[in-house]
Amino acid sequence: MAASARTAGVPALSVAGVSHSYGARKALDDVTFDVPQGRFTALLGLNGAGKTTLFSLITRLYDTRHGRISVLGHPIDREPGQALRLLGVVFQARTLDLDISVRENLLYHAALHGLRGREARARMQEALEDVELADRAKDAARRLSGGQMRRVEIARALMHRPRIMVLDEATVGLDIASRSAIVGHVRRLVRDRGVAVLWATHLLDEVEDDDRLVVLHQGRVLADGETGAVIAQQGAADIRGAFNALTAGRAREAGEAA
C-alpha cells in the first residue's frame, strides 16, 4: 500500500527534545524517544513523572513549545489534523459522556472523525464486538463498570482506525481481571493488527521482556531501549531491579547536587 511504503521506517511516534514547564516547575526536561511502528512501547514512570503532561502534548491539548512531536512523520504542531487522525487516545481520566448511551458515545466519536451513516454504525458494531460489549450498546455509559468503560474507550479510540494508540494509565483503578483483559486486548492489537502502542504505566508487572521500554522519572528519560537490554545494562535480574537501580541513581545524583 502506498501509505505504508511512504511511512516505512518512520517511527509511529517521535518525541524529540521536548520540555514543558508549569510556571517555574519543569514537568518535562528534554524528553526524547521513538515509538516504532507495530511495537508495544511501555512508558514507565511513577506518579508525577510527567507522563500525563507528555500525553497532553502528544494529543495537542497543550502546545509543544520546546522540541518536536511527530506522528508517522506529521508534526503535531504544524499538521495537527493529519497527526490526530493517525492517533487513537485513551486518557487516564474517564472521557465517556455518562449521560448518553454507549452507542451514542461511539457515534459521537465517529462524527468527530468525519465518519457517518452506515460506515460509522458498522465500525461501531465491529469495535464493540472486539471488546465483547456489543450487547451493552444501548445502555447508558454510567451503567457500565470501570473495566467496561475502559473497554468502550479502547473500542472508541479504534473506530477511526489509528496507526498508533496512546494509552495513559489505562488500567488504573481496575481489578486484576479487568486489568489483565485490557492489557491482553491491547497486546493483541499490536500482534494481530500491527498497531503501534505507547502504554504509560507505573505498574512494573505490565511491562514484558520483549517490549520497548522508556523510563520517565521526574520529567527526564532515564532509559530508552529494549526491556531486556535495559535490565542487562543495569545489571539487574528483572524490570523491578532495573527500575529501582535507575531511579535510585537519579535520587543519589539529586542528593549529591544538593
Next chain:
Amino acid sequence: MSATVIAGPVAEAAPLRRFGIGDYLTCLRGIMWREALRFVHQRERFVSALVRPLVWLFIFAAGFRQILGVSIIPPYDTYVLYEVYVTPGLIAMIQLFNGMQSSLSMVYDREMGNMRMLLVSPFPRWFLLISKLLASTAVSVLQAYAYMFVAYLWGVVAPGWGYVAVLPALILCGFMLGALGMLLSSAIKQLENFAGVMNFVIFPMFFASAALYPLWLVQQSSPLIYRICTLNPFTYAVELIRFALYSEVNWLALAVVAGCTVVFTSAAVIAYDPARGLMVRRGGGPA
C-alpha cells in the same frame, strides 16, 4: 475478552485524504446531535429554562403593569402592556442563561474529561468550537420559541410575521451569548467558581439593560446607570429581538450584536488555542 475476534488490519488503514465539506458537516451534525441528546436527557434543564422567564411574565410583569406605564417608543406604535414590553427581554434572558449554561457545561465537560475527546478531533479547533456554539444556539432558539408559545397563550401576541422575522435575531443573539459563555468557560478553572458568573455576569447584564425598563426611564432615574446600560451588549440583544418581533431592524443593535459576536467568538477560539490560550498561560489544561 479472551475470545476476541480481531477484524481487518488497522495498521493497513486507507491513506489519508483531505476532509471535504461532507466530513465537516458530519462533524457539525455530530456535535449538534450530542447537544440535543444531552438536552433531551436533562429535561429539568428545559423546564427550568422555561419556568424562569414565565415566573417573570406571570408574576413580576403582572405586578408592574399597574405601576409602570410604557409610552409609545419604537417599535411600538401604540401604548403596550408591560407584559408586551418585557417579553423581548425575557426571550433574551433565556438565551443569556442558555449561554451561561453552555459555559457551565463546558467547565463540567472539562472536569469530567469529555472535553478532551472534542479537542483531540482532527478537525480544526476553531471549527469544533463554532460547531459547539451553533449547537448551543439551536437549543436556545428552541427554548425561546417554547417561551413565545406559552406567552402567546397568555395573551402576549406579536404580529404574525414577527415570529418568523425574529429567527435571525435569535440566532445571532444566541450565538453572541454562547460565545461569551465559552469565553468565560476558558477562564473558569473549577465548577465551584461558576457562582461568580451568576453574580458578576448574568445578573448585572440582565438588570443593567433595556430588558425590564425602557432606557429613557432609566435615564430619568440615573444617568450613570443609563450609561452602563448603553455599554451593555445585552441591551442591544434585547432591542434587536424587540424590533425583529415587529419585523423591523434596529441597525445600531444589529451592528453592536454582530460586532460583539465576532469579538467574543474570536477571543474564545484564541482562549482555547493550545498555542496561545489562557489555559497554557495559567499552566492548566483545557481538559
